Amino acid sequence: MSDTTPVLELRKVDKSFGPIDVLHEISLKVRAGEVLCLLGDNGAGKSTLIKTLAGVHKPTRGEILMDGEAVTFDRPKDAADRGIATVHQFGGTFPLMSIGRSFFVGVEPTKGWGPFKIFDRKTANEIAVKAVRDFGITRIEDGDRLVGGLSGGERQSLAIARAVHFGARVLILDEPTAALGVKQAAHVLRIVGEARRRGLAVIFITHQVMHAMAVGDHFAVLIRGAIAADFRKGEKTREEITDLMAGGESMADLEASLDTYMENHEGHAPQPAA
Amino acid sequence: MQLIARFLTQPAAGAFLSFLGIILFYVLFGGVDLGNLAGAASWVNLAANLGIVAIPVGLLMISGELDISIGAMIPAGSMTTAILSGYYDLPIIVGMLGALSFGALVGLVNGLLTVRTSVPSLIITLGTLVAMQGIVLAGSVLVTGAASVPLAAPDWAKFLFGQLIGGSHQVVILWWLGFALLMGFVVHRTPLGNWLFALGGDKESARNAGIPVRGMTIGLFILSATSASFVGMCQAILFNSAQVSGGMSYIFNTVVSVVVGGVLLTGGFGSVLGIVLGTLTFAIVSQGIYFTDIDRNWSNLIIGATLLLAVLMNESFRKFALNYSPRKKARN
Structure with missing residues (x-):
């Protein structure tokens, strides 16, 4: 598929806040039907990169291309109108609103006419429930349920289903599995696979290498604001990726020094630095 | 069971039970004659005046903001009406429009300050509350030389805003009911209402979803300050005079009504029906006590206890609503 034009491409993008280069x-590059995993430790610049893609920040230098054509985003809405959807860790949903209502925030279906145009709760609920169920979340049956009552994985899935329903072409997932248990995370990974199958370009941001390897086609490791490695599926092992993320310092070395420490201190782990 | 569960998931459920509970309490322990109470005007009049302010204050709370400047906007509304149409003898319509636009202006200031700064709206409206008290007092003394101004409204204005129906029920009761129906429709049946809940649930996500967050917040502040000056205006027309004092009790009374009514202090949850029931509960506790054998000095204790009970109820009902899923229950 490497001959197709990428849906979204960044070319030599720099972003600085005043004197600080981030x-x-x-x-x-990310193509339709492909999952690009963006790996990086805390503070590597992942959030700034996401915000640049989502139109919150403007690049200081360099350009963003969609379908091979340079674009500028002045506001988050510009990016959204182009089909870039960002799903944050907690889904960007409203815990005390019903599934149907939160699904359609800002684009409510109505019935009736003139000043009596009312929110069409039934249609909203039906569409919302169907959209999530199509993504394999069959536990959701009632659109009147409050979003806050769903599990973390279900909320993520709801947010992803919402983005897809409203025509997203690029899906940016910001640490979707970070706060989830093993089962819930597997759930979300399945949804990511489903989004890819439907031909979306997915940018999956994470620091969990296992999750990235489970769904990724293409990987980029971000260290101190620069791409430290860029490779495709199967080109590197888990250990190599972990080492890269740790900033070149080999995880194996760290583990070895830990082992030595444990041996020397009768099995007690080192005290965390105060 | 299904029906009870559905009922408990409604934001107004706690307010409804508080309302029933307080009536039951007065009947059982106060020996209230229900017929007497229902026919009495005192508590309905109180509820109506309070309710017109409580609805927009409640909506602001749903959106995640607070407005306490209403305490100064009630006397501001009545003084503006009385000074323009009483002291200066201008047509009543000038005084009324003056009062309402003054309210809108203060609401605009509150709203602009809230969206332009990161200062909590409680502090901003505390500032405008105190500032407005100063303006109203100093302004009326400067202009009229007195802190109380008489007003003689023409018949049509009396009929619309200052009538006593059947000699006892203030006509604002009808304004309150109309306002409640209108806002209930807007909040619970239109897309605009959906935006309100989104706004209170998560401002950032609401903005990302394309909702005019700033415009809505400013609009809500304008609505609350204008509603307060409307109540002041009606009082001036009813009582044929206006005083610079008064209105401060409305601050706490609206907050009590709104919170008893099931609105979440931190925003994102509540209902107009709940606010109306909360207002009725408050009015019955404070005025209904005169119909009981209970010494009226106890009424504040009862209000406080009702508030705490209602909040606890609302809290647990909200938790229940969060986890409620009818078909899941049926399967187990």
Whole structure:
């Protein structure tokens, strides 16, 4: 598929806030039906990169291309109108609203006419429930249920289903599995696979290498605001990726020094630095 | 069971039970004659005046903001009406429009300050509350030389805003009911209402979903300040005079009504029906006590206890609503 034009491409994007350079010459491509995993430790610049893609920040230098054509986003809405949807860790949903209502926030279906146009709760609920069920979340049956009553994985899935329903072409998932248990995370990974199957370009941001390897086609490791490695599925092992994320310092070395420490201190782990 | 569960998931459920509970309490322990109470005007009049302010204050709370400047906007509304149409003898319509636009202006200031700064709206409206008290007092003394101004409204204005129906029930009761129906429709049946809940649930997500967050917040502040000056205006027309004092009790009374009514202080949850029931509960506790054998000095204790009970009820009902899923229950 590498001959098709990427849906979204960054070319040598720099972002600085005043004198502080956060991103250096980031170049990335993501194609339809492909999952790009963006790996990076805390503070590597992942959030700034997401915000740049979502139209919150404007790149200081470099350009963003969609379908091979340069674009600028002045506001988050510009990115959204182009089909870039960002799903945050907690789904960007409203815990005390019903599934149907939160699904259609800002684009409510109505019935009736003139000043008596009313929110069409039944249609909203039906569409919302169907959209999530199509993504394999069959536990959701009632659109009147409050979003806050769903599990973390279900909320993520609801947010993803919402983005897809409203025509997203690029799905940016910001640490979707970070706060979830093993089962819930597997759930979300399945949804990511489903989004890919439907031909979306997915950017999956995570620091959990296992989750990335489970769904990723293409990987980029971000260290201190620069792409430290860019490789495709199967080109690197889990250990190599972990080492890369840790900033070159080998995880194996760290583990070895830990083992030595444990041996020398009768099995007690080192005291955390105060 | 299914029906009871459905009922408990409604935001107004706690307010409804508080309302029934307080009536039951007065009947059982106060020996209230229900017929007497239902026919009495005192508590309905109180509820109506309070309710017109409580609805927009409640909606602001749903959106995640607070407005306490209403305490100064009630006397501001009545003084503006009385000074323009009483002291200066301008047509009553000038005084009324003056009062309402003054309310809208203060609401606009509250709203603009709230969306332009990161200062909590409680502090901002505390500032405008105190500032407005100063303006109203100093302004009326400067202009009229007195802190109380008489007003003689023409018949049509009396009929619409200052009538006593059957000699006892203030006509604002009808304004309150109309306002409640209108806002109930807007909040619970239109897309605009959906935006309100989104706004209170998560401002950032609401903005990302394309909702005009700033415009809505400013609009809600304008609505609450204008509603307060409307109540002040009606009182001036009814009582044929206006005083610079008064109105401060409305601050706490609206908050009590709104919170008893099941609105979440931190926003995102509540209902107009709940606010109306909360207002009725408050009015019955404070005025209904005169119909009981209970010494009226106890009424504040009862209000406080009702507030705490209602909040606890609302809290547990909300938890229940969060986890409620009818078909899941049926399967188990």
